[in-house]
Amino acid sequence: MVAPVGSRSDSQLIARAVRDLVRRTRFPVAFGGLARDDAIHVSAIAGARTRSLDGLIVHAGRGLGGRAFVERRPRLALDYRSARGITHDYDGPVLGEGIATLIAVPIVVGERARAVVYCGSWSAAPIGDSVAAPAFRIADEIATELRVQDEVDRRLRAAAPVAEASTPLTTAARETLRESYAELRSIAATVQDAGVRERLERLERRLAALSSDRDASLELEVRLSPREIDVLACAALGSTNAEIGAALGLKDATVKSYLQSAMAKLDVSTRHAAVLKARRAGLLP
Incomplete structure:
Protein backbone atom coordinates (compact mmCIF):
# COMPACT_ATOMS: atom_id res chain seq x y z
CA MET A 1 0.00 0.00 0.00
CA GLN A 149 -4.91 16.19 -11.20
CA ASP A 150 -4.09 12.56 -12.01
CA GLU A 151 -5.91 12.92 -15.34
CA VAL A 152 -4.19 16.23 -16.02
CA ASP A 153 -0.79 14.69 -15.34
CA ARG A 154 -1.59 11.75 -17.60
CA ARG A 155 -2.58 14.05 -20.44
CA LEU A 156 0.39 16.31 -19.86
CA ARG A 157 2.72 13.34 -20.25
CA ALA A 158 0.88 12.17 -23.36
CA ALA A 159 0.76 15.60 -24.99
CA ALA A 160 4.26 16.80 -24.14
CA PRO A 161 6.04 14.82 -26.91
CA VAL A 162 3.60 16.22 -29.46
CA ALA A 163 4.04 19.75 -28.14
CA GLU A 164 7.82 19.43 -28.41
CA ALA A 165 7.81 17.98 -31.92
CA SER A 166 9.49 20.12 -34.57
CA THR A 167 8.36 18.11 -37.62
CA PRO A 168 5.11 18.91 -39.45
CA LEU A 169 2.09 17.17 -37.96
CA THR A 170 0.20 14.52 -39.89
CA THR A 171 -3.56 14.86 -40.21
CA ALA A 172 -4.07 12.13 -37.63
CA ALA A 173 -1.60 13.75 -35.21
CA ARG A 174 -3.28 17.13 -35.68
CA GLU A 175 -6.70 15.67 -34.87
CA THR A 176 -5.28 13.92 -31.81
CA LEU A 177 -3.75 17.21 -30.70
CA ARG A 178 -7.05 19.03 -31.15
CA GLU A 179 -8.92 16.37 -29.19
CA SER A 180 -6.37 16.59 -26.39
CA TYR A 181 -6.64 20.38 -26.39
CA ALA A 182 -10.44 20.27 -26.11
CA GLU A 183 -10.30 17.69 -23.33
CA LEU A 184 -7.69 19.68 -21.42
CA ARG A 185 -9.92 22.76 -21.67
CA SER A 186 -12.87 20.78 -20.25
CA ILE A 187 -10.70 19.44 -17.42
CA ALA A 188 -9.35 22.91 -16.66
CA ALA A 189 -12.90 24.16 -16.24
CA THR A 190 -13.29 21.90 -13.17
CA VAL A 191 -9.94 22.65 -11.53
CA GLN A 192 -9.77 24.98 -8.55
CA ASP A 193 -6.08 24.60 -7.82
CA ALA A 194 -4.25 27.61 -9.27
CA GLY A 195 -1.00 25.73 -9.80
CA VAL A 196 -2.67 23.01 -11.85
CA ARG A 197 -4.60 25.58 -13.89
CA GLU A 198 -1.37 27.42 -14.66
CA ARG A 199 0.26 24.20 -15.91
CA LEU A 200 -2.76 23.49 -18.08
CA GLU A 201 -2.75 26.99 -19.53
CA ARG A 202 0.94 26.72 -20.45
CA LEU A 203 0.34 23.42 -22.23
CA GLU A 204 -2.76 24.76 -23.99
CA ARG A 205 -0.75 27.69 -25.35
CA ARG A 206 1.93 25.31 -26.61
CA LEU A 207 -0.64 23.08 -28.28
CA ALA A 208 -2.45 26.02 -29.86
CA ALA A 209 0.84 27.41 -31.20
CA LEU A 210 1.48 24.20 -33.14
CA SER A 211 -1.29 24.92 -35.64
CA SER A 212 0.09 25.36 -39.13
CA ASP A 213 -3.09 27.32 -39.93
CA ARG A 214 -1.80 30.27 -37.95
CA ASP A 215 -1.43 33.51 -39.88
CA ALA A 216 1.16 35.71 -38.18
CA SER A 217 -0.32 38.76 -39.90
CA LEU A 218 -3.73 38.22 -38.33
CA GLU A 219 -3.95 40.33 -35.20
CA LEU A 220 -7.28 40.24 -33.42
CA GLU A 221 -8.41 43.43 -31.75
CA VAL A 222 -10.78 41.49 -29.51
CA ARG A 223 -10.16 38.79 -26.96
CA LEU A 224 -12.20 35.65 -26.49
CA SER A 225 -13.12 34.69 -22.94
CA PRO A 226 -11.85 31.35 -21.56
CA ARG A 227 -15.36 29.90 -21.85
CA GLU A 228 -15.71 31.05 -25.46
CA ILE A 229 -12.45 29.27 -26.28
CA ASP A 230 -13.65 26.17 -24.39
CA VAL A 231 -16.81 26.06 -26.50
CA LEU A 232 -14.97 26.71 -29.77
CA ALA A 233 -12.43 23.99 -28.97
CA CYS A 234 -15.26 21.49 -28.63
CA ALA A 235 -17.04 22.84 -31.71
CA ALA A 236 -13.82 22.34 -33.66
CA LEU A 237 -14.23 18.59 -33.08
CA GLY A 238 -17.69 18.67 -34.64
CA SER A 239 -19.52 18.41 -31.32
CA THR A 240 -23.16 19.47 -31.13
CA ASN A 241 -24.35 22.05 -28.61
CA ALA A 242 -25.65 19.22 -26.42
CA GLU A 243 -22.32 17.40 -26.56
CA ILE A 244 -20.43 20.59 -25.77
CA GLY A 245 -22.75 21.24 -22.85
CA ALA A 246 -22.20 17.73 -21.49
CA ALA A 247 -18.42 18.07 -21.76
CA LEU A 248 -18.28 21.48 -20.08
CA GLY A 249 -21.20 21.19 -17.68
CA LEU A 250 -23.21 23.90 -19.45
CA LYS A 251 -26.81 24.17 -20.59
CA ASP A 252 -27.53 24.11 -24.33
CA ALA A 253 -28.71 27.72 -24.24
CA THR A 254 -25.50 28.78 -22.51
CA VAL A 255 -23.39 26.98 -25.13
CA LYS A 256 -25.36 28.73 -27.88
CA SER A 257 -24.80 32.08 -26.18
CA TYR A 258 -21.03 31.55 -25.96
CA LEU A 259 -20.88 30.48 -29.61
CA GLN A 260 -22.84 33.53 -30.74
CA SER A 261 -20.63 35.82 -28.67
CA ALA A 262 -17.46 34.26 -30.11
CA MET A 263 -18.80 34.56 -33.67
CA ALA A 264 -19.71 38.19 -33.10
CA LYS A 265 -16.25 39.00 -31.74
CA LEU A 266 -14.57 37.20 -34.62
CA ASP A 267 -16.93 38.89 -37.11
CA VAL A 268 -18.12 35.64 -38.72
CA SER A 269 -21.56 34.12 -39.19
CA THR A 270 -20.98 30.39 -38.59
CA ARG A 271 -19.25 28.28 -35.98
CA HIS A 272 -17.08 26.71 -38.69
CA ALA A 273 -15.83 30.12 -39.76
CA ALA A 274 -15.24 31.03 -36.11
CA VAL A 275 -13.09 27.93 -35.63
CA LEU A 276 -11.06 28.68 -38.77
CA LYS A 277 -10.45 32.29 -37.77
CA ALA A 278 -9.53 31.31 -34.21
CA ARG A 279 -7.00 28.83 -35.61
CA ARG A 280 -5.49 31.46 -37.94
CA ALA A 281 -5.11 33.73 -34.92
CA GLY A 282 -3.38 30.94 -32.97
CA LEU A 283 -6.20 30.66 -30.41
CA LEU A 284 -6.91 27.04 -31.30
CA PRO A 285 -4.68 24.26 -32.61
Missing part, protein backbone atom coordinates in the same frame (compact mmCIF):
# COMPACT_ATOMS: atom_id res chain seq x y z
CA VAL A 2 2.84 2.32 -0.78
CA ALA A 3 1.67 5.63 -2.19
CA PRO A 4 3.83 7.95 -4.27
CA VAL A 5 5.33 11.10 -2.92
CA GLY A 6 2.76 13.86 -3.23
CA SER A 7 3.37 16.87 -5.41
CA ARG A 8 3.40 20.45 -4.18
CA SER A 9 -0.15 20.82 -5.52
CA ASP A 10 -1.25 17.73 -3.58
CA SER A 11 0.16 19.21 -0.38
CA GLN A 12 -1.64 22.48 -1.09
CA LEU A 13 -4.92 20.58 -1.46
CA ILE A 14 -4.42 18.93 1.93
CA ALA A 15 -3.62 22.30 3.51
CA ARG A 16 -6.83 23.70 2.04
CA ALA A 17 -8.82 20.71 3.29
CA VAL A 18 -7.50 21.21 6.81
CA ARG A 19 -8.40 24.89 6.79
CA ASP A 20 -11.88 24.01 5.47
CA LEU A 21 -12.39 21.45 8.23
CA VAL A 22 -11.99 24.15 10.85
CA ARG A 23 -14.05 26.65 8.87
CA ARG A 24 -16.92 24.37 7.81
CA THR A 25 -17.28 21.97 10.74
CA ARG A 26 -17.81 22.34 14.48
CA PHE A 27 -14.35 21.00 15.23
CA PRO A 28 -11.82 23.57 16.47
CA VAL A 29 -8.67 21.69 15.45
CA ALA A 30 -7.80 19.83 12.25
CA PHE A 31 -4.72 18.29 10.71
CA GLY A 32 -3.79 15.94 7.89
CA GLY A 33 -1.21 14.70 5.46
CA LEU A 34 -0.46 12.69 2.35
CA ALA A 35 0.36 8.99 2.24
CA ARG A 36 4.01 8.18 1.68
CA ASP A 37 6.00 5.02 2.42
CA ASP A 38 2.97 3.31 3.96
CA ALA A 39 2.40 6.15 6.42
CA ILE A 40 0.58 9.46 6.73
CA HIS A 41 2.96 12.41 7.03
CA VAL A 42 1.10 15.24 8.71
CA SER A 43 1.95 18.46 6.89
CA ALA A 44 -0.98 20.77 7.66
CA ILE A 45 -2.45 21.80 11.00
CA ALA A 46 -5.14 24.38 11.78
CA GLY A 47 -6.55 25.57 15.09
CA ALA A 48 -4.02 23.82 17.31
CA ARG A 49 -3.12 25.35 20.66
CA THR A 50 0.25 23.60 20.93
CA ARG A 51 2.96 22.29 18.62
CA SER A 52 2.35 18.73 19.77
CA LEU A 53 1.17 17.53 16.35
CA ASP A 54 4.08 19.02 14.37
CA GLY A 55 5.92 16.41 12.31
CA LEU A 56 3.55 13.58 13.24
CA ILE A 57 3.93 10.43 11.13
CA VAL A 58 1.12 7.87 11.42
CA HIS A 59 1.94 4.38 10.19
CA ALA A 60 -0.56 2.12 8.42
CA GLY A 61 -2.79 0.27 10.88
CA ARG A 62 -1.58 2.25 13.88
CA GLY A 63 -3.72 4.67 15.81
CA LEU A 64 -7.03 6.04 14.60
CA GLY A 65 -5.71 7.49 11.35
CA GLY A 66 -3.67 4.40 10.54
CA ARG A 67 -6.83 2.29 10.74
CA ALA A 68 -8.77 4.76 8.58
CA PHE A 69 -5.90 4.65 6.07
CA VAL A 70 -5.87 0.83 5.86
CA GLU A 71 -9.64 0.35 5.95
CA ARG A 72 -10.32 3.29 3.60
CA ARG A 73 -13.22 4.47 5.72
CA PRO A 74 -13.70 7.09 8.47
CA ARG A 75 -12.89 6.15 12.06
CA LEU A 76 -14.20 7.90 15.17
CA ALA A 77 -13.00 8.01 18.78
CA LEU A 78 -15.52 9.76 21.00
CA ASP A 79 -13.12 9.55 23.95
CA TYR A 80 -9.69 9.14 22.41
CA ARG A 81 -7.89 8.48 25.70
CA SER A 82 -9.95 5.36 26.45
CA ALA A 83 -10.78 4.31 22.87
CA ARG A 84 -10.64 0.59 22.24
CA GLY A 85 -10.01 -1.02 18.89
CA ILE A 86 -7.05 1.24 18.07
CA THR A 87 -3.45 1.28 19.14
CA HIS A 88 -2.34 4.21 21.25
CA ASP A 89 1.04 4.82 19.60
CA TYR A 90 0.23 8.51 19.16
CA ASP A 91 -1.26 9.36 22.55
CA GLY A 92 1.61 11.75 23.19
CA PRO A 93 0.91 14.12 20.28
CA VAL A 94 -2.90 13.77 20.34
CA LEU A 95 -3.40 14.06 24.10
CA GLY A 96 -0.63 16.63 24.22
CA GLU A 97 -2.84 18.85 22.09
CA GLY A 98 -5.67 18.15 24.54
CA ILE A 99 -7.86 16.37 21.98
CA ALA A 100 -10.69 14.33 23.46
CA THR A 101 -12.88 13.49 20.44
CA LEU A 102 -11.18 12.71 17.15
CA ILE A 103 -12.37 11.65 13.72
CA ALA A 104 -10.05 10.46 10.94
CA VAL A 105 -11.28 10.59 7.34
CA PRO A 106 -9.28 8.99 4.50
CA ILE A 107 -9.16 10.66 1.11
CA VAL A 108 -9.66 7.76 -1.27
CA VAL A 109 -8.88 7.92 -4.99
CA GLY A 110 -9.71 4.76 -6.87
CA GLU A 111 -8.78 1.88 -4.60
CA ARG A 112 -6.10 3.73 -2.64
CA ALA A 113 -6.14 6.08 0.32
CA ARG A 114 -4.00 9.02 -0.77
CA ALA A 115 -4.24 11.01 2.44
CA VAL A 116 -5.95 11.21 5.83
CA VAL A 117 -7.43 14.32 7.42
CA TYR A 118 -8.44 14.60 11.06
CA CYS A 119 -10.69 16.91 13.01
CA GLY A 120 -11.02 16.96 16.77
CA SER A 121 -12.39 18.76 19.78
CA TRP A 122 -10.94 19.38 23.22
CA SER A 123 -13.98 17.93 24.99
CA ALA A 124 -15.75 14.61 24.49
CA ALA A 125 -18.99 15.07 22.56
CA PRO A 126 -21.39 12.88 20.57
CA ILE A 127 -20.89 13.00 16.81
CA GLY A 128 -24.02 12.74 14.69
CA ASP A 129 -24.36 12.60 10.91
CA SER A 130 -24.93 16.34 10.66
CA VAL A 131 -21.67 17.02 12.51
CA ALA A 132 -19.55 14.55 10.53
CA ALA A 133 -21.11 15.19 7.09
CA PRO A 134 -19.12 18.37 6.29
CA ALA A 135 -15.86 16.51 6.95
CA PHE A 136 -16.91 13.74 4.57
CA ARG A 137 -17.86 16.29 1.91
CA ILE A 138 -14.48 18.01 2.20
CA ALA A 139 -12.69 14.67 1.82
CA ASP A 140 -14.80 13.88 -1.27
CA GLU A 141 -14.00 17.30 -2.77
CA ILE A 142 -10.26 16.77 -2.33
CA ALA A 143 -10.50 13.23 -3.73
CA THR A 144 -12.21 14.65 -6.82
CA GLU A 145 -9.48 17.25 -7.29
CA LEU A 146 -6.78 14.59 -6.91
CA ARG A 147 -8.50 12.49 -9.58
CA VAL A 148 -8.58 15.53 -11.87
Whole structure:
Protein backbone atom coordinates (compact mmCIF):
# COMPACT_ATOMS: atom_id res chain seq x y z
CA MET A 1 0.00 0.00 0.00
CA VAL A 2 2.84 2.32 -0.78
CA ALA A 3 1.67 5.63 -2.19
CA PRO A 4 3.83 7.95 -4.27
CA VAL A 5 5.33 11.10 -2.92
CA GLY A 6 2.76 13.86 -3.23
CA SER A 7 3.37 16.87 -5.41
CA ARG A 8 3.40 20.45 -4.18
CA SER A 9 -0.15 20.82 -5.52
CA ASP A 10 -1.25 17.73 -3.58
CA SER A 11 0.16 19.21 -0.38
CA GLN A 12 -1.64 22.48 -1.09
CA LEU A 13 -4.92 20.58 -1.46
CA ILE A 14 -4.42 18.93 1.93
CA ALA A 15 -3.62 22.30 3.51
CA ARG A 16 -6.83 23.70 2.04
CA ALA A 17 -8.82 20.71 3.29
CA VAL A 18 -7.50 21.21 6.81
CA ARG A 19 -8.40 24.89 6.79
CA ASP A 20 -11.88 24.01 5.47
CA LEU A 21 -12.39 21.45 8.23
CA VAL A 22 -11.99 24.15 10.85
CA ARG A 23 -14.05 26.65 8.87
CA ARG A 24 -16.92 24.37 7.81
CA THR A 25 -17.28 21.97 10.74
CA ARG A 26 -17.81 22.34 14.48
CA PHE A 27 -14.35 21.00 15.23
CA PRO A 28 -11.82 23.57 16.47
CA VAL A 29 -8.67 21.69 15.45
CA ALA A 30 -7.80 19.83 12.25
CA PHE A 31 -4.72 18.29 10.71
CA GLY A 32 -3.79 15.94 7.89
CA GLY A 33 -1.21 14.70 5.46
CA LEU A 34 -0.46 12.69 2.35
CA ALA A 35 0.36 8.99 2.24
CA ARG A 36 4.01 8.18 1.68
CA ASP A 37 6.00 5.02 2.42
CA ASP A 38 2.97 3.31 3.96
CA ALA A 39 2.40 6.15 6.42
CA ILE A 40 0.58 9.46 6.73
CA HIS A 41 2.96 12.41 7.03
CA VAL A 42 1.10 15.24 8.71
CA SER A 43 1.95 18.46 6.89
CA ALA A 44 -0.98 20.77 7.66
CA ILE A 45 -2.45 21.80 11.00
CA ALA A 46 -5.14 24.38 11.78
CA GLY A 47 -6.55 25.57 15.09
CA ALA A 48 -4.02 23.82 17.31
CA ARG A 49 -3.12 25.35 20.66
CA THR A 50 0.25 23.60 20.93
CA ARG A 51 2.96 22.29 18.62
CA SER A 52 2.35 18.73 19.77
CA LEU A 53 1.17 17.53 16.35
CA ASP A 54 4.08 19.02 14.37
CA GLY A 55 5.92 16.41 12.31
CA LEU A 56 3.55 13.58 13.24
CA ILE A 57 3.93 10.43 11.13
CA VAL A 58 1.12 7.87 11.42
CA HIS A 59 1.94 4.38 10.19
CA ALA A 60 -0.56 2.12 8.42
CA GLY A 61 -2.79 0.27 10.88
CA ARG A 62 -1.58 2.25 13.88
CA GLY A 63 -3.72 4.67 15.81
CA LEU A 64 -7.03 6.04 14.60
CA GLY A 65 -5.71 7.49 11.35
CA GLY A 66 -3.67 4.40 10.54
CA ARG A 67 -6.83 2.29 10.74
CA ALA A 68 -8.77 4.76 8.58
CA PHE A 69 -5.90 4.65 6.07
CA VAL A 70 -5.87 0.83 5.86
CA GLU A 71 -9.64 0.35 5.95
CA ARG A 72 -10.32 3.29 3.60
CA ARG A 73 -13.22 4.47 5.72
CA PRO A 74 -13.70 7.09 8.47
CA ARG A 75 -12.89 6.15 12.06
CA LEU A 76 -14.20 7.90 15.17
CA ALA A 77 -13.00 8.01 18.78
CA LEU A 78 -15.52 9.76 21.00
CA ASP A 79 -13.12 9.55 23.95
CA TYR A 80 -9.69 9.14 22.41
CA ARG A 81 -7.89 8.48 25.70
CA SER A 82 -9.95 5.36 26.45
CA ALA A 83 -10.78 4.31 22.87
CA ARG A 84 -10.64 0.59 22.24
CA GLY A 85 -10.01 -1.02 18.89
CA ILE A 86 -7.05 1.24 18.07
CA THR A 87 -3.45 1.28 19.14
CA HIS A 88 -2.34 4.21 21.25
CA ASP A 89 1.04 4.82 19.60
CA TYR A 90 0.23 8.51 19.16
CA ASP A 91 -1.26 9.36 22.55
CA GLY A 92 1.61 11.75 23.19
CA PRO A 93 0.91 14.12 20.28
CA VAL A 94 -2.90 13.77 20.34
CA LEU A 95 -3.40 14.06 24.10
CA GLY A 96 -0.63 16.63 24.22
CA GLU A 97 -2.84 18.85 22.09
CA GLY A 98 -5.67 18.15 24.54
CA ILE A 99 -7.86 16.37 21.98
CA ALA A 100 -10.69 14.33 23.46
CA THR A 101 -12.88 13.49 20.44
CA LEU A 102 -11.18 12.71 17.15
CA ILE A 103 -12.37 11.65 13.72
CA ALA A 104 -10.05 10.46 10.94
CA VAL A 105 -11.28 10.59 7.34
CA PRO A 106 -9.28 8.99 4.50
CA ILE A 107 -9.16 10.66 1.11
CA VAL A 108 -9.66 7.76 -1.27
CA VAL A 109 -8.88 7.92 -4.99
CA GLY A 110 -9.71 4.76 -6.87
CA GLU A 111 -8.78 1.88 -4.60
CA ARG A 112 -6.10 3.73 -2.64
CA ALA A 113 -6.14 6.08 0.32
CA ARG A 114 -4.00 9.02 -0.77
CA ALA A 115 -4.24 11.01 2.44
CA VAL A 116 -5.95 11.21 5.83
CA VAL A 117 -7.43 14.32 7.42
CA TYR A 118 -8.44 14.60 11.06
CA CYS A 119 -10.69 16.91 13.01
CA GLY A 120 -11.02 16.96 16.77
CA SER A 121 -12.39 18.76 19.78
CA TRP A 122 -10.94 19.38 23.22
CA SER A 123 -13.98 17.93 24.99
CA ALA A 124 -15.75 14.61 24.49
CA ALA A 125 -18.99 15.07 22.56
CA PRO A 126 -21.39 12.88 20.57
CA ILE A 127 -20.89 13.00 16.81
CA GLY A 128 -24.02 12.74 14.69
CA ASP A 129 -24.36 12.60 10.91
CA SER A 130 -24.93 16.34 10.66
CA VAL A 131 -21.67 17.02 12.51
CA ALA A 132 -19.55 14.55 10.53
CA ALA A 133 -21.11 15.19 7.09
CA PRO A 134 -19.12 18.37 6.29
CA ALA A 135 -15.86 16.51 6.95
CA PHE A 136 -16.91 13.74 4.57
CA ARG A 137 -17.86 16.29 1.91
CA ILE A 138 -14.48 18.01 2.20
CA ALA A 139 -12.69 14.67 1.82
CA ASP A 140 -14.80 13.88 -1.27
CA GLU A 141 -14.00 17.30 -2.77
CA ILE A 142 -10.26 16.77 -2.33
CA ALA A 143 -10.50 13.23 -3.73
CA THR A 144 -12.21 14.65 -6.82
CA GLU A 145 -9.48 17.25 -7.29
CA LEU A 146 -6.78 14.59 -6.91
CA ARG A 147 -8.50 12.49 -9.58
CA VAL A 148 -8.58 15.53 -11.87
CA GLN A 149 -4.91 16.19 -11.20
CA ASP A 150 -4.09 12.56 -12.01
CA GLU A 151 -5.91 12.92 -15.34
CA VAL A 152 -4.19 16.23 -16.02
CA ASP A 153 -0.79 14.69 -15.34
CA ARG A 154 -1.59 11.75 -17.60
CA ARG A 155 -2.58 14.05 -20.44
CA LEU A 156 0.39 16.31 -19.86
CA ARG A 157 2.72 13.34 -20.25
CA ALA A 158 0.88 12.17 -23.36
CA ALA A 159 0.76 15.60 -24.99
CA ALA A 160 4.26 16.80 -24.14
CA PRO A 161 6.04 14.82 -26.91
CA VAL A 162 3.60 16.22 -29.46
CA ALA A 163 4.04 19.75 -28.14
CA GLU A 164 7.82 19.43 -28.41
CA ALA A 165 7.81 17.98 -31.92
CA SER A 166 9.49 20.12 -34.57
CA THR A 167 8.36 18.11 -37.62
CA PRO A 168 5.11 18.91 -39.45
CA LEU A 169 2.09 17.17 -37.96
CA THR A 170 0.20 14.52 -39.89
CA THR A 171 -3.56 14.86 -40.21
CA ALA A 172 -4.07 12.13 -37.63
CA ALA A 173 -1.60 13.75 -35.21
CA ARG A 174 -3.28 17.13 -35.68
CA GLU A 175 -6.70 15.67 -34.87
CA THR A 176 -5.28 13.92 -31.81
CA LEU A 177 -3.75 17.21 -30.70
CA ARG A 178 -7.05 19.03 -31.15
CA GLU A 179 -8.92 16.37 -29.19
CA SER A 180 -6.37 16.59 -26.39
CA TYR A 181 -6.64 20.38 -26.39
CA ALA A 182 -10.44 20.27 -26.11
CA GLU A 183 -10.30 17.69 -23.33
CA LEU A 184 -7.69 19.68 -21.42
CA ARG A 185 -9.92 22.76 -21.67
CA SER A 186 -12.87 20.78 -20.25
CA ILE A 187 -10.70 19.44 -17.42
CA ALA A 188 -9.35 22.91 -16.66
CA ALA A 189 -12.90 24.16 -16.24
CA THR A 190 -13.29 21.90 -13.17
CA VAL A 191 -9.94 22.65 -11.53
CA GLN A 192 -9.77 24.98 -8.55
CA ASP A 193 -6.08 24.60 -7.82
CA ALA A 194 -4.25 27.61 -9.27
CA GLY A 195 -1.00 25.73 -9.80
CA VAL A 196 -2.67 23.01 -11.85
CA ARG A 197 -4.60 25.58 -13.89
CA GLU A 198 -1.37 27.42 -14.66
CA ARG A 199 0.26 24.20 -15.91
CA LEU A 200 -2.76 23.49 -18.08
CA GLU A 201 -2.75 26.99 -19.53
CA ARG A 202 0.94 26.72 -20.45
CA LEU A 203 0.34 23.42 -22.23
CA GLU A 204 -2.76 24.76 -23.99
CA ARG A 205 -0.75 27.69 -25.35
CA ARG A 206 1.93 25.31 -26.61
CA LEU A 207 -0.64 23.08 -28.28
CA ALA A 208 -2.45 26.02 -29.86
CA ALA A 209 0.84 27.41 -31.20
CA LEU A 210 1.48 24.20 -33.14
CA SER A 211 -1.29 24.92 -35.64
CA SER A 212 0.09 25.36 -39.13
CA ASP A 213 -3.09 27.32 -39.93
CA ARG A 214 -1.80 30.27 -37.95
CA ASP A 215 -1.43 33.51 -39.88
CA ALA A 216 1.16 35.71 -38.18
CA SER A 217 -0.32 38.76 -39.90
CA LEU A 218 -3.73 38.22 -38.33
CA GLU A 219 -3.95 40.33 -35.20
CA LEU A 220 -7.28 40.24 -33.42
CA GLU A 221 -8.41 43.43 -31.75
CA VAL A 222 -10.78 41.49 -29.51
CA ARG A 223 -10.16 38.79 -26.96
CA LEU A 224 -12.20 35.65 -26.49
CA SER A 225 -13.12 34.69 -22.94
CA PRO A 226 -11.85 31.35 -21.56
CA ARG A 227 -15.36 29.90 -21.85
CA GLU A 228 -15.71 31.05 -25.46
CA ILE A 229 -12.45 29.27 -26.28
CA ASP A 230 -13.65 26.17 -24.39
CA VAL A 231 -16.81 26.06 -26.50
CA LEU A 232 -14.97 26.71 -29.77
CA ALA A 233 -12.43 23.99 -28.97
CA CYS A 234 -15.26 21.49 -28.63
CA ALA A 235 -17.04 22.84 -31.71
CA ALA A 236 -13.82 22.34 -33.66
CA LEU A 237 -14.23 18.59 -33.08
CA GLY A 238 -17.69 18.67 -34.64
CA SER A 239 -19.52 18.41 -31.32
CA THR A 240 -23.16 19.47 -31.13
CA ASN A 241 -24.35 22.05 -28.61
CA ALA A 242 -25.65 19.22 -26.42
CA GLU A 243 -22.32 17.40 -26.56
CA ILE A 244 -20.43 20.59 -25.77
CA GLY A 245 -22.75 21.24 -22.85
CA ALA A 246 -22.20 17.73 -21.49
CA ALA A 247 -18.42 18.07 -21.76
CA LEU A 248 -18.28 21.48 -20.08
CA GLY A 249 -21.20 21.19 -17.68
CA LEU A 250 -23.21 23.90 -19.45
CA LYS A 251 -26.81 24.17 -20.59
CA ASP A 252 -27.53 24.11 -24.33
CA ALA A 253 -28.71 27.72 -24.24
CA THR A 254 -25.50 28.78 -22.51
CA VAL A 255 -23.39 26.98 -25.13
CA LYS A 256 -25.36 28.73 -27.88
CA SER A 257 -24.80 32.08 -26.18
CA TYR A 258 -21.03 31.55 -25.96
CA LEU A 259 -20.88 30.48 -29.61
CA GLN A 260 -22.84 33.53 -30.74
CA SER A 261 -20.63 35.82 -28.67
CA ALA A 262 -17.46 34.26 -30.11
CA MET A 263 -18.80 34.56 -33.67
CA ALA A 264 -19.71 38.19 -33.10
CA LYS A 265 -16.25 39.00 -31.74
CA LEU A 266 -14.57 37.20 -34.62
CA ASP A 267 -16.93 38.89 -37.11
CA VAL A 268 -18.12 35.64 -38.72
CA SER A 269 -21.56 34.12 -39.19
CA THR A 270 -20.98 30.39 -38.59
CA ARG A 271 -19.25 28.28 -35.98
CA HIS A 272 -17.08 26.71 -38.69
CA ALA A 273 -15.83 30.12 -39.76
CA ALA A 274 -15.24 31.03 -36.11
CA VAL A 275 -13.09 27.93 -35.63
CA LEU A 276 -11.06 28.68 -38.77
CA LYS A 277 -10.45 32.29 -37.77
CA ALA A 278 -9.53 31.31 -34.21
CA ARG A 279 -7.00 28.83 -35.61
CA ARG A 280 -5.49 31.46 -37.94
CA ALA A 281 -5.11 33.73 -34.92
CA GLY A 282 -3.38 30.94 -32.97
CA LEU A 283 -6.20 30.66 -30.41
CA LEU A 284 -6.91 27.04 -31.30
CA PRO A 285 -4.68 24.26 -32.61
